[in-house]
Amino acid sequence: MAIIVDNDTRLVVQGLTGSEGRFHGLRNRAYGTQVVAGVTPGKAGQDVEGIPIYDTVAQAVSEGRANTSLVFVPARFAADAVYEAVDAGVHTVICITEHVPAHDMLSLYAYVRAKGVTLVGPNCPGVLSPGKANVGIIPGEVFRAGSIGLVSRSGTLTYQIGHELAQAGLGNSSIVGIGGDPIVGSSFIDVLERFEADPETEIAVLVGEIGGDEEEKAAKFVAEHMTKPVFAYVAGFSAPPGKTMGHAGAIISGSSGTAQAKREALEAVGIKVGTTPSEVAALVAAFAKGE
Amino acid sequence: MAIIVDNDTRLVVQGLTGSEGRFHGLRNRAYGTQVVAGVTPGKAGQDVEGIPIYDTVAQAVSEGRANTSLVFVPARFAADAVYEAVDAGVHTVICITEHVPAHDMLSLYAYVRAKGVTLVGPNCPGVLSPGKANVGIIPGEVFRAGSIGLVSRSGTLTYQIGHELAQAGLGNSSIVGIGGDPIVGSSFIDVLERFEADPETEIAVLVGEIGGDEEEKAAKFVAEHMTKPVFAYVAGFSAPPGKTMGHAGAIISGSSGTAQAKREALEAVGIKVGTTPSEVAALVAAFAKGE
Amino acid sequence: MDLLEYQGKQLFGAAGIPVSDGRVCTTAAEARAAADEVGYPVVVKAQVLTGGRGKAGGVKLAADADETERIAEGILGLDINGHVVRTLWVEHASDIEREYYLSVTFDRGAKKPLLMFTTEGGVEIETVAEENPDALVRLHVDPLEGFQPHHARALVYGAGLTDPSEQKQVSAIVEKLYRCFEQNDAMLAEINPLIVTPDGLVKALDAKVTIDDSALGRHPELAELRDEGAADPLETLARSKGVTYVKLDGTVGIVGNGAGLSMSTVDVVVVAGGSPANFCDLGGGASADSVVNALEVITADPQVGSILFNIFGGITRGDEVARGILAALERIDITVPIVVRLDGTHAEEGRALLAEAAPANLYVEPTMLDAARRAVELAR
């Protein structure tokens, strides 16, 4: 099974003819993902190393039978691209683009939810189900297939932890980078709910960071709805209060939102929290190998 | 049972302190409807013959346990009033107000549907379930309780037909005036679907008029989904083509939308169509009394 | 409310949609002056709210000033499907390389705006829809989403437009037309034809815009245009009195409350062997004054031989209607007989008022059909 992307994923890449879209789209195909189409308005009839380009996502769906879209278009076109994908009938949209205005996301999120479509991102690294499909910019080679579900607000931190798990001989069912923007299509809870339901996932690892209260909410969800063991890591223990660190997802709001507050909320419901990426990997490895 | 309004209806009237709101709100209560609250911003604490007034629908819901709203506010405030009622958590909104701009209804309709709320109107006479509840401006005294479901785009025409049925000794389960505006909250099909499911309704009567293609769609729905017998009347056989007759619901668009075309579409699926209100009442009476 | 071509083009121009330079004229001399300003050749177009202007001789090319004046004279006063031409639009004539069709309409069934575009222009859009449905791209805009640039792309690429400059121009026009539709509370905004000139410029050669009557309150500048397009003096009178009135050709004047019942009354008069003189809807919650107004309008039609009131009270109260009829009989000199049928809210009170006053030429009947028969009989 795995979650969100798998062997049934038929991917259209919006912005496949751009440099990033091409680089990562082809890497996704090289990984084994079925990349069935690209969309660039005005370039229908062309191809990118054999992947046909269409003018619209609707054509990619009707002619290429795409069911999932990967969005690589520039920020000012990103909301339009997601709307287009949703209206074209894909069931999943993964949006890598960063700097999508938060107010655009307000309306878009509400619309996507009303339509029952799964959105991951924006400003996220994508979703990788090792051995099945890689959709986005996650470096597939650092992850092994296995039974650990990984969900993270931070892209590179996810690779770091996946890498440490792989070095400990462990693998992942799916790795989901939800993105760190103020509004993202899938929250920790949305993804944890899927891990709980996924027969291939046995353990979940949550990778959070300072700012907001998503980790606190996830802790509550885990306590109330999850039977599978959950581990966590939170970045930003040494962040000075009140400083913005890189993106809106990392604004500390008052006393809440600190790494320490998140750690406490997670530990309060029995989730073990590592102090460094290595430590959380070690905790998971110890558990997976029977303590 | 009956549909949309019944003994469980707990009504809040938005605009109860206005002259129309007061007149019809009190008539609805006199009919036996549970009118639990009125809403007029700035008039909380007052009452209309014992019906408490609140500033907001939310208060009417929390304090008066209202579950249905009747909207009598002027056109330029009507969309806001419906949004307020929906957000306050009522399950049904019946909007009598006419001249609500069609573009306001576009957004409002989509929102109301997304929230799963039943909207009847705008520009409609309301819903009457004889012997149970009367919500709106339908003169309750002309209808008897019985097993005929009546749905109509036209208010006064509905009374006419209900009156003729009553004179023939027949009664109604519910009478629903859906309104004649370009966009209304409940269509013929929405109401016919409820009549089909309502154990108290044995026969349905559809009262249409020229313009649009709602009657044609209803004919298709009846053919495909209804087991109960349906009769119909269509107004406007003598209307000259291309003339607007009173409201936007009655614009003839091209060759389709004429009363004749509608009659043919209805008869094509076996629905008997009366030429005058009296004739349709006579057809129904003959059928109800065993031909 | 339907707008005349030039009114629609003014909205288009304000929305940034390319239109030709033109002037509104009401005399041949004005047309000549206008043509001098916009430059020859010009096209002189009758401004009437009906189709088939071209076939009726209402649209003509003129190469110079004299020809413009002569043509304008010929078109002014022309009767096109019952609409007398009083206004002309004179614009610089465009060279046409290709003709497209673009519109946004209010799809009542889907409850969403509908965009339609085809490169198969220059013919009736219904013909394209029937004979070559794939060439007509139809696309709804979800109100929860609003217009997005991808909607324009779907039209442009879906219709097979290949020239990049045209793709860009048409996409921009689609978005502007949609905004124009939205901001003006239009029920229809149609460009037929949308042309491409030999220089590759895309522009609107005609404009058909219908505004939602219910929204005119928030568009006072559009509401002012209303009477310019009105054809019948009686209908203009009716509008000034706030009465919904449509002139027909018969002898039985009809007043109903609600469009459905009023229409049904027209039908029943025909069934009873009569011919309706008009359709008149008091609407909901009519006051005595609006009844007086309606009677003023109806009695202004010399063809009317009798008047039939068919009232089934709901929000309208029977006593109010009765008071209105009695007030009108006092204030206006009404010679034709009035037949009244009252039911519903406060009908008994109304009937009592009428019975008490008992004017000579007033007949009260118990049913719609009886009342129609009586009115038909009295109209003879």
Added chain:
Amino acid sequence: MDLLEYQGKQLFGAAGIPVSDGRVCTTAAEARAAADEVGYPVVVKAQVLTGGRGKAGGVKLAADADETERIAEGILGLDINGHVVRTLWVEHASDIEREYYLSVTFDRGAKKPLLMFTTEGGVEIETVAEENPDALVRLHVDPLEGFQPHHARALVYGAGLTDPSEQKQVSAIVEKLYRCFEQNDAMLAEINPLIVTPDGLVKALDAKVTIDDSALGRHPELAELRDEGAADPLETLARSKGVTYVKLDGTVGIVGNGAGLSMSTVDVVVVAGGSPANFCDLGGGASADSVVNALEVITADPQVGSILFNIFGGITRGDEVARGILAALERIDITVPIVVRLDGTHAEEGRALLAEAAPANLYVEPTMLDAARRAVELAR
């Protein structure tokens, strides 16, 4: 991006929200002239992006010109929580009858804008929320619905505002504040306090507005305000180079890719016994040039004793980072040692490039923790 009070008030004023007449000043003489213009008494307010201005002596009343000048001199140059006052706002002082609180914020959890209003103003809003939660009306606006007048009514009536004139004024301000929030892509628009004067006028006495950095592209006029509020010269340099940089107090310069990994690197340096000199995030898809820029900014800090690169490639490619480091070593005189840890996309190529060039003061480590330990050691 946080706006200074006066910038927020300018947005409020443009949105039609009543604010006092005031002037921006940077010298005591300007303050004196401004006070003469707006009329006495005036209030002189330090313009800094930090709370607690009042307690720190950054907000003072002045009754005449001399007092204004003296107070302005005292406030200019004041250090308030590390922010040096360079700008003042001088406005006509308002008489205050009552203090309310009104805001619109971006509720990330609910994914909806959140309106908050209370008549219990003049204290910390957190205190009201804790001690008297019923007095603080909280209301989300559904993005599919948009702002509607009933939202304002819910706040006004919910908070128990009884005076009809105040109800009307506050309702209008709620709608205007929401439009201001929406149109300026704000993450927060707060009026604390919203005051009522003895004459019954409602106005905004302070303004706290945060703009979404991702939306600055469509608000060039707001983007221009950014540097006016910047405190640290290094951060200003960083911004001009397009580098996300936060100055800290330690000795180990840190460069990561992605906010999470960069933050984690800061944490790990602390765990390894060191003290981070900064947080620097290359973001996604960094080019060699942006690596050079980052190194320019970091080496401009004299406290830096070593630099730690912690890169896990995704959209960022390891070879690009390696090229950037090598280019920087050629172009800039870097005396401190650089420790590099590269993994992920094109990491091997990157490591190969570094190994080939083999600069003297560059150390490549296999893991994050090893690299942090080495950098901490070298910084001593």
